[in-house]
């Protein structure tokens with residue numbers, strides 16, 4: 001494996017700094033507006049927002065679930081500004097603190113309540129998803145290979161529908177081309193695994209999950225794959241990250257539609273019933289580390305499938321490491337530690353990128369960062 005590049009500390013990145021001083025307080029305002037929170041919950045949320053903007057990071061209360069573990073993980077960062085910690089680490093801790101502030105982990109009324117559900121549900125009921133579901137009738141008419149590629153691209157660009165990102169970036173419609181396109185290699189990988197099992201590490205609920213489910217249906221129905229293991233988050237995270245509940249909501253959205261979408265929903269329900277589609281999770285998916293630190297059980301699971309496909313920006317950061325890589329360092333080199341063939345489908349929404357051709361990088365211009373963070377560019381990379 002190549003030498004590790006320096007980790008991204010938020011103070012070194014205007015984009016990451018904004019996540020703490022703008023995105024997180026705006027998210028907290030939305031939560032305050034969406035729920036009948038009691039005074040203590042409101043106080044805890046407002047304190048967390050203030051801490052993010054100009055306070056210092058406080059550890060979890062000593063009696064909170066997982067407090068010892070987080071105490072050990074974050075010893076070097078508590079008492080310092082949020083932006084002084086590694087970006088990836090501090091964001092994960094923010095979501096742990098956010099859920100803790102409303103009582104998600106405590107016995108009582110708020111235990112297990114997904115505070116992001118109103119935002120996810122609005123997206124699922126909206127016109128973007130309606131158009132996406134309706135478009136399946138046309139895609140069904142395409143030849144099998146063209147349909148596969150169309151669904152792959154739809155799963156890729158579906159990653160723009162990230163509700164955390166939209167808090168500060170808005171829902172833009174501008175898209176540029178792919179900065180890296182290993183889709184031929186990815187299809188070869190899937191064909192060589194024909195009839196086998198593939199892991200898909202999901203990202204967002206709503207529009208993106210609908211696109212992922214439609215792609216999964218295509219891969220299973222066409223016989224390309226015998227089994228898909230879909231990994232979701234064990235708890236609400238990064239606003240729109242999918243949990244098992246979201247997979248259920250998306251499946252029901254497909255089943256409630258007419259035409260091709262309903263067929264997709266029915267086939268997926270059948271695939272789940274006979275084990276060809278399995279939904280799984282692991283606590284590590286909400287841990288503040290990249291995949292080099294994955295636990296042995298997860299490593300063994302990824303090693304047992306023919307390939308793993310990771311969706312989205314955060315999974316990409318965790319796959320290659322949230323680091324200031326030279327953008328031309330090969331994807332295969334950085335991901336060589338991964339237990340088995342691996343691919344990434346990601347729209348670019350943070351500083352990290354690897355695997356670019358020098359010519360592509362020259363065209364994008366390495367000085368400006370908008371192409372890295374605006375969600376207008378995307379990539380498909382495979383090892």
Ligand SMILES: O=P(O)(O)OC[C@@]1(O)O[C@H](CO)[C@@H](O)[C@@H]1O
Pocket residue numbers: 019091159162164165203204238311312313314315317349350
């Ligand atoms: O993983 P996703 O949904 O594609 O993107 C997550 C994201 O919006 O959140 C992080 C910043 O808060 C970045 O990784 C990215 O901008």
